[in-house]
Amino acid sequence: MAPKIAVPEKGAKKVKQPTAPSTASTTAVSSAEAPVAKADEIIDDSSNGPIYLVAKPLTIAEARKEERYYNFALFMVTILSFWTRFYMLYHPDQVVFDEVHFGKFASYYLQRTYFFDVHPPFGKLLFALVGWLVGYDGSFLFENIGDGYVQNKVPYLAYRALPALLGSLTVPVVFLTMKDSGYSLAACLVSAGLVLFDNGHITQTRLILLDATLIFSMTCALYSYVKFMRYRNSPFGRKWWKWLLLTGLSLACTISTKYVGVFAFVSIGLAVIIDLWNLLDVDRGLSLKKYAQHFIARAFALIVMPFMIYLLFFQIHFWVLSKSGPGDDFMSPEFQETLGDNEMALLSKPINYYDTIDIKHKDTGAYLHSHPDRYPLRYDDGRISSQGQQVTGYPHKDANNNWVILPTVDFPENDRLGHPVNGGDVVQLYHTVTGTYLLTHDVASPYYPTNQEFTTVSPDDARGPRHNDTLFEIRLNNGKKDQFRTKGGFFKLIHVPTKVAMWTHTKPLPEWGYGQQEINGNKNSQQVSNTWLVDEILDLQDDRLNVEKKKVKHIPFIKKWLELQIAMFRHNNALTSSHPYSSLPPEWPFMLRGVSFWTKNESRAQIYLVGNPLGWWFASCCLAVLSGVFVADQLTRRRRYYVLAENVRNRLYNSAGFFLLAWAAHYFPFYIMGRQLFLHHYLPAHLISALAAGALLDFFYGNPGVFPVAYHAPGATPKTAEKKKGEQVESSVQRPPTMYPPSSLISYLVSGVIIGFVCGVYWFFKPFTYGDPGLSVPQVLMRKWMNFDLHFAK
Template identity: 30%
Template sequence: MSEENAEFIGEKGPQRRYVSEQHSFRLTQISTSQKIQLLILTILALITREWKIDEPSTVVFDELVVGNSVNSYISHKITSDINPPAGKIIYAWIASLFNYTIPKLGFRPNASYVNADGNLLFPYTLLRTFSAVCGSSLVIFMYKTLRSSGVRHSIALFGGFLVLFENSIVVQSRFFFLDAPFLAAIAFAISSIKSGDSMRTFSRKWLACLFLSAISLGYTISLKTSGFFVLVWAFAVTIKQIWYMIGDLKVKKCSIWRFTVLKFMLYLVIPASIYIYFFFVHINLLTERGPAYEELSPEYQRSLINNHLEHVYKDVFYGSSITLRHYTTGNYLHSYDAKYKNGHQQVTLVEQFEDPLNRWFLEEAGTNPSTDLLERNISIPSWGRVRLYHNGTEKHLRVDPDAKPPLSEQDYNREVTALGNNTWLGDDYTDLEVRIAPDYCKTNASKGRVQAIDTVFQLYSHRKGCFLLGTSKKLPEAWGHGQSEVLCIESPKFERSLWYIDSNEHPLFDETTPTVEFKKLSFWDKFVELNKLLFRTLASNKFDHPFMSKPKDWVMLNSGIPYYSEDNKFVYLFGNVITYHLVVLCVFCYALWQICRLILWNPHKELRFSERTYKYEFHGLDYFLGYVINLIPYVLLDQTFFLFCYLPALYFGILLVGQTFELIVSKRPSIGYLFTCLWAIAVFLTFVKFSPLIFGLKWNKENCMSLLLFSTWDNFCAAYKDE
């Protein structure tokens, strides 16, 4: 019996031949012996990912992020991240199943999961085991996907073999990171989509595959933001299918419309529903003040337990002591007793956290400050002028007349500092004009005079003709504590120059003073806000990291990430160099193949092709698109990335490798199988040689140095000591 699911036949059309996909409507038959072979491969995958999984018994790299999120869910404290919440919710659920109901471990780099008495503080091996199972499932999904693409059993096993012994996938599957469940969801989605392609359209099994693919796509986008690239790929593949259906004269137009509407509707509705569901769980679990508290709007903060907005006095007067928050980031205007590195005045910035040094005293510009401000209620109108006196350091906020900001050094930018003492009355450079932005204010009353929370305004320096604003640029840790720069700019983006008052105190306020009435947020309000926060955080995800890398480093495997180092034991995220280079070779060959086909294509010449060539082009295009769609965004975006960002593209690349080897074997069986065996041996030997980096085995510098094959590689052997 033929191993292919479908035959591709050239049909005679009115003017030229066309391709018609005539399915035999039978699933690929897998014999008992083939099932046993696949089972053995899967068991081997589980062994490689489970062996010594309890080592190291310390927090490793992104286990810090996931672990802190687990603690937040267990304690119901609000948290946020650059990724949707599904993965961390799943890990928290697993931890709670094994009686981790009270946070016992404060996650920090290299913190031990076991206390001095030998008691387990966190069920880390169970969470790592879940990750290992997810990583092992890739072998099954790889095999199933390739079989659905018309690839024979032996080559499909070879694809699973490449995943089994892919160093970087194994390493990521041995720790409770988000990557293993994320890759499992991607692999499940691809397998379901390709399985559906091999079945009769609109049959029950086809519909089942369609639902499964939509569900897995929902989990994909709910686990990591990069899952949206896979969703884009699914739509791209669907559009390709529609294009082929339009060219097939045997397919009725009504069938094409049904196919299009059904696929697009399910690929939109089901993933969106799953995505929303996990945010629903997230919102309902996290009801208390937590790590993400300062990044939320006042309305969201007010809905949380232990918030600081119980009694916020509404009207702001001269003489009020306030905190100012930046409208787009929610960061606080802050200053402290330290100098800018270039020798100018006191550092002023916007920071994420509540702090006594966030408090400013509102003086009326152009007048001498006196106790009168504390004895009278004088409202601040739009266009009113103020001076900001920093309570903590007794200095005035000032736009420097000459100095440029420490990071944004363009000519039109001015440094914002704090200057003076408790006797200095300020100067023209300390005067700021309050310009209320009516369209952003929350009540009619707040459009005419400054009110806490409700009034949104700009702060304008007449003397320098610039607006105060916060940037997303991070100051150095040494003197800026990694917080964001604040400056004065002549023509800012409007929203970036907006501020509002978060807290408001005045000696004349008492229990009869009106307080701010907060809008009660619905689920959808919170959902939108959390997603804005997520993508805002993602957009600002640019920072220096010693192990950051770029796509050009990934494809040729120039660098990795050290996860753990102690006593000549070293865990290092590094791919299987043979597999990585094989993927690049196959991607390049497919691109070259299609370019040549395009150049030689002649619409007036009869279409000639073989079934094996058509399978390579048809299915190979899906995997090529998957590779490109999951890689190109990282090339275009100027952010901080790491090697593990490449793994989804790598998985698509391995699928393309399997499709390429199927073409070679179908044309030249003896040569094809010889190549397959040689590549498999090379992959396995590379895995074995580099296994000390995967499992954290004892090694020495001499043996390690012998494996530094390329001068472009990072010298990861520096972690080992000479014997």
């Protein structure tokens, strides 16, 4: 039914008030601000600018009835969420996909063995807590996909129950976020339904993976901020502080699970900045002192407190992992010496001049090696070599790996023992088998025309005309002048004349180099992969064989944390290798590719990460339409066409605009990332797109007054238009504290159709979600969507 137009009576007195800004701030809107209740009146006064929707309040009985409807819907959504996530949680009883990593990390925590990972510790600590609570000792290390849980007595159901629980709770939080944003019941059901019946969310949140913790924490952050904004007109009250602090806590848990959680900070941070900008307006009546209090409260709750919680999780991480383990090699010698039973503390020995040593590359494990064979005259690309003796990287122990470390000027014959080598010393390296000295010079290496070739020269040349080319500086990675030691004394070998650093990589040399690694001089001497260590000292005298065991050291927490942060970011950025199931951001909104998690040949069963195609396409289309609505509104306003009721428009920008902003913050940054990316990276953005889809549905169908009669002022001058922009018709309607937006019959029909079809598609792809039952070739081909790399399709 068309809305009634209320025309002011002739001669009626008009009271003018300042209106809300024509472009509303992009921040979460509360139900108290939304045009809620039975909307059946519109005020249209052409002399006073844009029109406004006037809402008729609900009675107390009507409000309680609506509350019961919402509660019943929330209850049903929650039950279905638990069923979809916990259904067949026991299957398969084998290691699936990245459970090899996060299950293993939980075992390392339980064994208190130090490991290294590119993700922060919170999500992994939760898995370790589950293992500890059920009394597991962490003896199973999740080495391979397909390894059995039952025969290894692993409490995998307890582990999987944690993400399943968090995934189940995510759906009702989505529902509550929509409800407390002031949306109709139909809109709440659509948003929750798109997540409830999404195969991708279900698959990712019922296995031993971090995404359930990440997505639940992010959703709680959005919900808490929406709740906080409901109380923005009662600042510094108990509930205002409660929801502000809960927003900060949720943000802390988000970024402490995965670093992509920073996108949640960006989403809420931008909304907070806009909110603070609006509060700065003098018309708000805030003194600068009061404004400073608002600023400090938000800075503490959303920056300082989350950072302290983030540090706390790392403190727990260091406290639990007190023993030496597989993560030692990623850390500095100083860090390693803080771990019990570390090789540095047990076996590290000081290195003296004239010791015979073998030198090992930290990243590849190859030893510095040389043999009598020569470089070819010409390489495959036509470049000419020096034809000098080959210097290569060799992965096994061998006599050709042995080098004597010499001073640049010999000590007297009777005083050569006991002189320590220190960081910063300039030395020569003598190859024991061929009797030559290590050298690098301005000749291109076999594979890198920009890097220098390494070779060796005779003793006569080393002592004579080529002496300077054989000089190398021992530059310890900690930058200190400490004594040079075996095992953990990480160093760079810097050529004195040219300042290049000795480096190697894994690409094997051609047949002439026996498939060994190339050694060359890297002009980027600061590159971390230039790092080497001395593995052992050969032919030690008896008095140096037994070294007193070093005590476990202590270094400040902040120093350990900073070192680990740098290592995590460096290795995270280094994850650039290709993967058969990786995908790119343009493919995600339309779910063009999935990820194979697990297969079983005997039953033809498989778990394949795939979202709900209908749900993803629908949500993506809603994002496009919503963006179009904003563009159309801005264009029409430029021509002074006021198509939307002003309070409806404000809510559109404040709430749907906030969701659109959050989606963009969780999606577009992936375009500038160089690391491996997979479909599951889009799941947080997909959840937010579900919120935006519900908001768009409510915009079109939740209120009969969304498209009131347009007001156009073609002859208005800029001055008169600006005057009208600041005026509105006074409304004497008082809104009660509890109100609900209406759900029209058409909105229920539309939402029912959407949820019904989404549920049907979920059921169709269910065999890929739960890994049961196995499908025949025709059944697999029926489910081959776009570029799905499905198993058993032929």
